[in-house]
Amino acid sequence: MISKLLDMLNDLQPRQLLMLAGGVAALIFIVIYFGLSSLPQPEPAPTATVPIVEMRSVVVAKQDLAPRTLLQEGMLQIRDLPADSVPGNAITNLQSVIGKSVSSTIYAGDILTSQKLLTGNNTGFIGSIPEECRAISVNVSDVTGVAGFAKPGDYVDVALVEKSAESATSRILLQNVLLLSINKDMGIPGADESAEDRNTKPIDNPTIATMALRPEEALELMSASKLGEIYLMLRPSQPTDMYAEQVDYTVNSSYPPKEPPKQTPTIVQPAPVVQPTQPAAPEKPSDSGYEVILGDQIQQNQPQQNQIQQK
Numbered sequence: 139m140i141s142k143l144l145d146m147l148n149d150l151q152p153r154q155l156l157m158l159a160g161g162v163a164a165l166i167f168i169v170i171y172f173g174l175s176s177l178p179q180p181e182p183a184p185t186a187t188v189p190i191v192e193m194r195s196v197v198v199a200k201q202d203l204a205p206r207t208l209l210q211e212g213m214l215q216i217r218d219l220p221a222d223s224v225p226g227n228a229i230t231n232l233q234s235v236i237g238k239s240v241s242s243t244i245y246a247g248d249i250l251t252s253q254k255l256l257t258g259n260n261t262g263f264i265g266s267i268p269e270e271c272r273a274i275s276v277n278v279s280d281v282t283g284v285a286g287f288a289k290p291g292d293y294v295d296v297a298l299v300e301k302s303a304e305s306a307t308s309r310i311l312l313q314n315v316l317l318l319s320i321n322k323d324m325g326i327p328g329a330d331e332s333a334e335d336r337n338t339k340p341i342d343n344p345t346i347a348t349m350a351l352r353p354e355e356a357l358e359l360m361s362a363s364k365l366g367e368i369y370l371m372l373r374p375s376q377p378t379d380m381y382a383e384q385v386d387y388t389v390n391s392s393y394p395p396k397e398p399p400k401q402t403p404t405i406v407q408p409a410p411v412v413q414p415t416q417p418a419a420p421e422k423p424s425d426s427g428y429e430v431i432l433g434d435q436i437q438q439n440q441p442q443q444n445q446i447q448q449k
Contacts, residue, residue, distance in 0.1 A: 192221040197229040203244040271350040286340035300366035309386040316350040
């Protein structure tokens with residue numbers, strides 16, 4: 139049968155062959171179309187709906203702010219943030235916080251809240267003193283004050299060094315002490331410097347360090363300052379141990395103290411005893427008379443008393 143079909147195809151003219159090929163192609167197309175139409179159509183994928191995020195305008199810091207910094211307009215900015223990420227006590231009005239002080243460290247990009255501001259009677263230096271503490275100052279130097287790198291807001295350990303002629307003893311007196319100010323400096327950056335520059339720049343010639351201590355600790359520090367020299371030890375931001383072991387360290391001198399030269403005792407001779415002298419008796423007036431020269435004669439006159447006796 140296949141040979142008959144081939145013979146028939148060979149007998150067809152080219153035009154007839156083209157018509158036959160077109161009819162076969164149309165038939166194949168119809169079969170494919172109806173075959174695909176009978177297949178189940180996939181359901182269209184649901185379009186994703188973008189949720190509407192509610193935004194809220196809040197005041198954020200443009201730079202790092204140290205504690206007790208007086209807020210200025212150039213330090214803050216308004217930023218729109220998602221409402222679900224904004225705390226309920228966030229500041230929304232920039233002008234309402236101008237001129238107020240910061241109670242704690244605020245970093246660039248942080249949201250300004252009412253808890254981070256000093257208000258009412260807590261403004262100024264007394265607002266930085268913890269409620270259970272008192273402010274006390276001690277003398278420091280470039281050496282004892284950590285070369286000026288201890289800044290207000292840092293925490294330090296206080297050590298006492300006592301010296302004698304034979305040795306020197308040092309011990310940790312207080313630990314984890316809040317440093318309030320250095321040289322009357324409360325850590326507020328100036329107009330020409332940022333908080334980051336201030337934290338890395340040492341304080342020139344530190345002379346007075348003011349710390350926050352409990353009353354009993356303040357009394358201990360005052361007494362210790364009369365015994366020896368006070369040193370400040372700057373603590374890291376995350377110390378491995380919050381409190382170190384209380385130990386004393388004594389270094390003896392390699393050279394024995396020089397003995398003062400011996401002095402020979404001087405013998406004190408007793409003062410001579412001086413006998414009191416009797417006052418001399420007054421001289422008796424002379425009983426002799428007197429001579430009177432009359433020309434070439436000398437007349438001897440006796441006193442009147444003698445003359446009376448002669449009579």
